[in-house]
Amino acid sequence: MSAINNGSRFSRFSQAAARMSGGPRAFMLALSIVGVWGLSGPLFDFNDTWQLVINTGTTIITFLMVFLIQNTQNRDTQAMQIKLDELIWATREAHNSLLDLEELEAEDLERIRARYTDLAKRARDELRSRPDVDTRNAESRDPGA
Structure with a gap:
């Protein structure tokens, strides 16, 4: 280089x-x-x-x-x-395989995005199902509290 x-x-x-x-x-x-x-x-x-x-x-x-x-x-x-x-x-x-994604066609990007959307949904569902984690107001809570 x-x-x-x-x-x-x-x-x-x-x-x-x-x-x-x-x-x-x-x-x-x-x-x-x-x-x-x-x-x-x-x-x-x-x-x-x-x-x-x-x-x-x-x-x-x-x-x-x-x-x-x-x-x-x-x-x-x-x-x-x-x-x-x-x-x-x-x-x-x-x-x-996610390297250089900006070069892919829109359909390919949508397919990959849908997969990650599904992964995120499953992860949130799993988090909500755990009794030891309170996710009700996670966005508004102070992380240092």
């Missing part, structure tokens, strides 16, 4: 843009732009060009942000899948 590289220019750019656009400064900048635009309405008699400026600007920014957000989301998802695959692989009792 090679040393970790910093990725392509686009990856670095999209990561930086996603970090900056998701912060309070970006929100305040956007709010300020909308405020200045709104306050300038009387100066331009609220004409069509005045409205077109904000509509065009927001459309362009939204269009570009969709791609940046999707790129960031794809990388985050891939990293999370790799981490989950590593945990499955490293756990002796885990089924290695």
Whole structure:
């Protein structure tokens, strides 16, 4: 395995843009732009060009942000899948057949999900049938109590 590289220019750019656009400064900048635009309405008699400026600007920014957000989301998802695959692989009792599930077809995923849903139901039923375990309000109880 090679040393970790910093990725392509686009990856670095999209990561930086996603970090900056998701912060309070970006929100305040956007709010300020909308405020200045709104306050300038009387100066331009609220004409069509005045409205077109904000509509065009927001459309362009939204269009570009969709791609940046999707790129960031794809990388985050891939990293999370790799981490989950590593945990499955490293756990002796885990089924290695669950590695790389995101590559399966929807029907296969549904079949596997149904099996695990059934296993969970049976485990809950078994837990409820044990007289030494009170499961009535397990979600709301303080684990340290």
